[in-house]
Amino acid sequence: MGLGLFPAVTVVVFLGPILVGLVGTLLPSFGILPALGGTEPTLKPWRDLLAAPGLTASIRLTLITGVAATLMSVALAFGIAAAWHGSRWFAVLRGVLPPLLAVPHAAFAIGFAFLVAPSGWIVRLLSPWATGWTRPPDIALVQDPWGIAYTLALVCKEVPFLVLAIAAALGQTGADGLLRAARSLGYGPVAAWVKVVLPLVYRQVRLPVLAVLAYSLSAVEPALVLAPTLPPPLTPLVLRWFADPDLALRFQAAAGAVLQSGLVGGAILLWLGGERAVALIGRRWACAGGRGGSGWGLRAVTAAGMALAVLAVAGSIAVLALWALARGWRFADPLPAGWTLDTLAAAWPGLAGPALNTLLIGAAAVGVGLVLVAGCLENGRRLPAALAGRALWLVYLPLLVPSVGFLFGIQVVLVAAGLDGRWPALVWAHLLYVLPYMFLALADPWRALDERYERSARALGAGPWRSFLRVRVPLLLRPLATAAAIGFSVSVAQYLPTLFAGSGRVATLTTEAVVLASGADRRVTAVYAFAQALLPLLAFAAAVGVPAWMHRRRRGMRTG
Missing domain, CATH: 1.10.3720.10 (MetI-like)
Structure with a gap:
């Protein structure tokens, strides 16, 4: 060959199926699926979708958790790069993150649930000496109504991906020379990085950022384990309809899948529009001449955030190993009573x-x-x-x-x-x-x-x-x-x-x-x-x- x-x-193997799949989902959303008797175009799937109980709450939950997770991930990843670029710690971090990034989302979500649940390892380590609890508290720490645990889990998994993408982009921008020039003009390390390196790096990592946004709005495995269930985010709700024994719900599910794609597409367009607004504000800020300080505050905040993310992933895998080998583990013992x-x-x-x-x-x-x-x-x-x-x-x-x-x-x-x-x-x-x-x-x-x-x-x-x-x-x-x-x-x-x-x-x-x-x-x-x-x-x-x-x-x- x-x-x-x-x-x-x-292209044939890779893009062809996606285009065929999009068409194969769009047609049933308008009632066309001959295998199930749908031969005439109709808006009934969309009427059924809009009348589905909990749809509005599901969409709201999807947007809140997805956008919040993306904003937090982007802010923390770029904050880490701005505060720690060129340091030994940043080099060590680049070596630590790939194995953590390799942990599948499903395994991490299950381990994270075992970690932060009311009867999870964190509560066990703190009880009863710090909390006074002798039995699991009646607090929704997992599948909470606002999806906080779900959002934090997404952040813990997406930040390593973005940090590695930024680190790869730094080697293509001549960042070190630009930083030296900016520092010679009296700019602090963080201000110098944000003003002269960030605009160049962001162009290189725009696609990874958009991929994080798309995933956060449509994640499946973490949502099934950590997100609220009544109602769940939109993707698990659509999957529920696809799996229903009533085959007529396939049409409604297809409409829901098209709606999910529309939400992601709309969010990407809004994000791209927001980039222009942020660039305009950032340009004015950069031209204002502020030199910035030492950046120690940002260093402390980003180091703490990154440490928590790394510990969350590592702790999730550790608690899976503990439960897999535990003979018995009563609350609130910090470790299993025996191994088997x-x-x-x-x-x-x-x-x-x-x-x-x-x-x-x-x-x-x-x-x-x-x-x-x-x-x-x-x-x-x-x-x-x-x-x-x-x-x-x-x-x-x-x-x-x-x-x-x-x-x-x-x-x-x-x-x-x-x-x-x-x-x-x-x-x-x-x-x-x-x-x-x-x-x-x-x-x-x-x-x-x-x-x-x-x-x-x-x-x-x-x-x-x-x-x-x-x-x-x-x-x-x-x-x-x-x-x-x-x-x-x-x-x-x-x-x-x-x-x-x-x-x-x-x-x-x-x-x-x-x-x-x-x-x-x-x-x-x-x-x-x-x-x-x-x-x-x-x-x-x-x-x-x-x-x-x-x-x-x-x-x-x-x-x-």
Whole structure:
């Protein structure tokens, strides 16, 4: 296959399903779904949707939690970069965040619930000596009416993603030189960063910010575990209609999915409009000449916020491990009374199948994704930088469109083709989300590699494929392994794609963990959630260890 075919194949495999899925969801929202007897256009699905109990409250909850989580995440991420850029702590943070980012949303949400619930680990550690409680308090700390726990959980997961995106963008803006120039004019460190670096960095990370906004408005797994239930946010409410035994509700659910897409699209447009207003105000502030202070206040606030986010993710995984191994854990003991592997042994017969499915689907999606991404990037080296930059919008499309907005349409097509519940359909559905993250992880290292290495190989008689396999791939082994680990962790985390493409017949660790999250046995739930979190962490460990082992006698190969 010529390199020029890779982009075309990727568009067909990648963007085609999304467009087909959007159409396949839009048509049933207007009553057209022949499989269920819908052959004439009608507005009945929309009338039923608008008359659904709790719809207004659901939309309000969706907007409040989604926008609040995005604003808090953006403020904290940029505050950390402004206050700590260039420090040793910022460099350490960049190394700590990727494994935390790899923790699937479902596992984190379950662990977070075990952490902050009225009978959670935090209350146990503080009781009774600090709180006086000898039994769990009657306080809605999880699934609270305002969605506070849900919002905070979203912030804890999105801030690491944004910080890493900002850190990657800093290397492309010449930030250090700009900061030195601003500091020489008497500006404080934070004021200098905000005035001369922030405008440049934000252009680079606009798409990740919009992806965070889209996800916060349409998250599924955290909402099912942490958000209020009467009513829930819009996406879980739509899923409830899709799963209802009454097939007539599929039309109403499709209308709800289109409404969800409209909310996200409207929020993105408002955010882009808000950028203009903020830029105007910021321009006036920058021209006012204020030099700013030392920035220690911002340093203290952002360090505390980032520490809490990191501790929340780490604590959530730790409490899953504790519950998975606990023999018994009475309130308000700070730790289990004893340890046992009996829960794991009892859960293993049911755990093995979903774990194997998770591993195989993830490995297949990563394998296909690596081939497509490498082919597109190799072909993209011949394209102008501006054209490559515009292509990022296509890569981010699945992250900007709510999953529920097109996955139902894809399911309709798969059912019609007899492919629902089949492995190719599952791998394909996961690839829609694996591919963007792998592309973003690999794009900069791929383009940054000095082309003189391959030119030297070609001058010594190596052909194009030999120089690619013997020079470029070994030098980029670490970024390739990291991209594979990121893609695998994204695949492990997929809930809706597995549910729709698998028609509920293929169980993975994610689908089982979400189902068990509403159960009464915390130990069994913890086993599944911890297993789900463990697989991506092992993938990241392999991404670090395998290149180090293969290059153990080639210490000079630090290009990757």
